[in-house]
Amino acid sequence: MISNAAIDELAASLPGRVSTSPVDLTDYSRDQGPVVQTILPSAVIRAQSVEDVQALLGWATRHGVPVVSRGAGSGLSGGAHATTGSVILSLELMNRIVEINPVDETAVVEPGVINADLNAAVAEHGLMYAPDPASYRWSTIGGNVATNAGGLRCAKYGVTRDSVLALDVVLADGTLVSTGHRTFKGVAGYDLTALMTGSEGTLGVIVGITVRLRYLPRAVRTLAAFFDSFPAAAAGVLAIGRARVQPAILELLDGRTLEALDGAHGSDLRQRGGSLLLIRTDGFGAAAEAEAIRAALVGLGASVSDEGSEEADRLVDLRRHSRGDEVDDLYRVGEDVAVPKSQLVRYVAELEAMASRHDVRLKVVAHAGDGNLHPTFWVDRSEGERAQERLEEALDESVRCALDLGGTITGEHGVGQYKRRWLPWEQSPEILELQARVKQAFDPLGILNPGKAIVS
């Protein structure tokens, strides 16, 4: 553990930034992922500058103290959970938009900038920052980069990595480096920017981000298509693909998700169908794309919203926020696997069989355009540990099944702490070893977010 003298040294060098108050230690001890064991950090450091981060990491290197970096703490895999003897580095106060360049179509931000704030600022230039995780109203760009966050618009616009051009990174020993380039293209040296993106604070601390912006679409069309059943809606996803139309958003909601939305909002979605597809097209072709999609879905028997109806837009907003205030714990876990699109129907049928076999409850939403599913399993809290075990068994089985169908254990949330047990199911010992060697190359003392993201 860290000595009081070491904490005092840190507090003296970063006056006003270091807190050891019990409230802070508790509030910053975790993100929104499941907590298997609650551990409090030794201190919370709210950095206000790159120099603060450098000073902290210099101190951490001298004292051998693990550092867990975080943005808004909205992660869902425990990547920002405190670990034994660690301090938490919060980047939330480094929240300046440093530069918006509307001609180059780039922006430079500090890591604590909220995703939605960047989008609001660039919208007046006719631009958008494409990655839009469901948490976009409160999650930070730095956290989005650290987890290579996804979102609803990925199928058309790519994931966070595809919008990151350059990074300023403080290395484990406090050295500041810059990776990447300000141009859209650039292949000088190894792609350290991509390597850093999604590394969950285990290779360095991201303190500056240059992003590529996209054109804010002037035309947008949104369709809501109700189907009798989940398999019918999944067939709709494949029909849109067969029509070779690329929606910006393509979300699939099962009947139990519709019931949950009805319960929360007093709507009657579940009465209108057993499954819902929400489709948004954008750009100069938005209207023509929406018509092509409508034709394909009506042909399958779907009930598709009228053109000009505002309901579909409202439903997309509902979907974006359908996680609401639910925080995962040991009785309720939202999963994040991805499978090849062709396996969507089969995978959900397998999920339903598992839920029934293990007597757990299940609802499913999917970013269907890229095969990324968020099944949520839950059990009744009153049942206690036995129910937790059933939940764990169902989760393990659902992950194994996604892998068997050619999928991955995590489409967009990251491995963090919670999913490390599944990583060796997906990746070979040789790949795990390579990753450990990369980690060693960047962080020889192992002080950067140890026990996260990789297995070593």
Add this chain to the structure above:
Amino acid sequence: MISNAAIDELAASLPGRVSTSPVDLTDYSRDQGPVVQTILPSAVIRAQSVEDVQALLGWATRHGVPVVSRGAGSGLSGGAHATTGSVILSLELMNRIVEINPVDETAVVEPGVINADLNAAVAEHGLMYAPDPASYRWSTIGGNVATNAGGLRCAKYGVTRDSVLALDVVLADGTLVSTGHRTFKGVAGYDLTALMTGSEGTLGVIVGITVRLRYLPRAVRTLAAFFDSFPAAAAGVLAIGRARVQPAILELLDGRTLEALDGAHGSDLRQRGGSLLLIRTDGFGAAAEAEAIRAALVGLGASVSDEGSEEADRLVDLRRHSRGDEVDDLYRVGEDVAVPKSQLVRYVAELEAMASRHDVRLKVVAHAGDGNLHPTFWVDRSEGERAQERLEEALDESVRCALDLGGTITGEHGVGQYKRRWLPWEQSPEILELQARVKQAFDPLGILNPGKAIVS
């Protein structure tokens, strides 16, 4: 140097694959980048299978022999030039398209598959492989991945990295590993797929590639816009950006490039303008996008081709092949810098001043949509070494200037061997050191394409 006994051992273990004929040693000694010093390899190995590659690398590890991998040898930076004591591993015979999955919109290929062959095979499914380097008719997907190749369609569809989902890689010691995932999204562990992409054979040998395919656009519109001058055409590029229209192709050709095309093809392009912009839009919005672009360019005084005219399409084909059979040498070097879009006009003005100052000739084409310029400098061969020195000075200055304007030394060709002298101008000693450590983690003996891609 390698002993004859070692070569005999290799030939015995890979019967029919190993050549030491003088013709092969010469033909495979270089790619299309400038050769500073001709070095012949000790042998050429034409692998026919993953096992062949594994056997070769096992042998190379045992004997400490450098291995230079290559596809078609169409690289422009000397990344596949033979180095002292090396053997050349050609992957051109591993050219099977292993799988096309039109529902998942993916394909799996061996590294020797020609880019155009993959596109032809997937077109019948309404799909395309988006990355389209100018060499697409003869370069291989493996080489494209190894250099993270760009092309004309990058501004809209991204570079090679953005289409690569998973890789099979033989490591330096002969171990076969798989990186990435078959799904569009996936964030399990570090992004070794991106790290491998663009690493120019220095971290491993790519023996299998899973790519994401895109929808083949049904509608395409192409415009040719002649401007009085290069600055006027560059202003057209910025006007298209201001209109927030994303073309699939946006190529900028200067007057001397038009003269060169006229000379080669008997056309009269240069008479019609001092600079040419070629624009292609695609997808459901192609016609509307083309009209918005036409309006923006006519407003700037450009002479824009009529709708339905076939000339613009023909000019795009000409542009694609405008490198022709020209191979770079010490009297003629095609550069590959990129600058922020806002700096295009200024950069070309600087180039022209440099060319005049150093008495070298200059022509410029640019993938203007992403600020990637290909200036070609050349001098008269009859002038001998003095002229080579002037050329080198102009090149150095052009690279330094691109960096000063916020650019990069290589937008899409790669560092290879030829551009290593400029890498420390772009990247700090700390970044160079990190890359050397990554290299060390993957290739501790340093046998994979030493002296390329990075500086260590």
